[in-house]
Amino acid sequence: MSTRRSAAIAAVLLGAAPAGCEEPLQPVSEAPTLLAEAGDYTQWARPKNRAERQPVVAPHGGFVDIYINDVVVADQAMVLPEGLPAWSDEAMVVLAGHDAMEGGSLVQVAVMQKRGGVWAWEQYDGSSDEPRFSGRPDVCVGCHSAGEDFIRSFRLPDPPPEE
Ligand code: HEC
Known part of the structure; x- marks a missing residue:
């Protein structure tokens, strides 16, 4: 030896x-961004109501694709007597905003990830890897608090329909 x-x-x-x-x-390595963690989100599932790109009135580019990770997919499949009160930890949603309904350019990417019961946020312009916003920006939280558990484009699963 x-x-x-x-x-x-x-x-x-x-x-x-x-x-x-x-x-x-x-x-000392910096914590990876949520976007880096998401990887190729375009391969992810989409919420049932958002299978296609959709024009939206939101500060997220005019035409939006929404992608959800497998945690959200599993949550969406839950049928609970009271419905689901909140999305599970490690839930991740990525929004890709474009300037056209067909093709077009990517003009914005926005990411939400739930950790320890709290959403973390990031927003990018279409071309940079450097977030314009990250953490818990008031601007994001303020507007998103109007959604069910801060999600604006789709809803938490409902309780099963009454017999
Ligand atoms: C003025 C209101 C408003 C502000 C400010 C806002 N958003 Fe949104 N956001 C929306 C709406 C409305 C949608 C749903 C759009 C749709 O239907 O596709 C949305 C969708 C999203 C989504 C897809 C998941 C979801 O909630 O539907 C992400 C991710 C997101 N926003 C991130 C952000 C981030 C990050 C910020 C701050 C930098 C931000 N948003 C600021 C209104 C807002």
């Missing part, structure tokens, strides 16, 4: 600095 390696092991056994402390420090 090399002296260097045994020294590193000894350091660990003694509860001193971790092995590998002689290596250059890794740069």
Whole structure:
């Protein structure tokens, strides 16, 4: 065993600095953006009422595609006596705003992700990887508080219909 390696092991056994402390420090990596976490969201499912792009009156580009991750898909499938009161943790919704109903350019991407019961938000212009807004911007939360659990384009599952 090399002296260097045994020294590193000894350091660990003694509860001193971790092995590998002689290596250059890794740069502290920044938390990935929600968009990076989402990856290729265009492969995700869409809410039932939003299978197609739709013109909208919202500050999100004129023509909007909505994508939902598998947590939202599973939530939407739930049939509970009282309905579902809120979306589950790790729920993620991505909005892709375009300037035309067919084709067109991507003019905006907006992302919501629920963690610890709280939504985190991001918004991008169509071309940049740098969010224009991120975190819990008042502007997003304020308008979205009008939706069921802050979602504006689709609803929480209802209770089953009465027999
Ligand atoms: C003035 C109101 C308003 C503001 C401000 C606003 N939104 Fe929205 N947003 C909407 C509406 C309305 C929809 C639904 C559009 C549709 O039907 O496709 C929506 C949809 C979304 C969606 C798709 C999920 C959903 O709720 O339907 C995301 C993600 C989103 N917005 C993110 C954001 C972010 C991030 C911000 C802040 C930077 C923001 N929004 C600010 C009104 C707003």
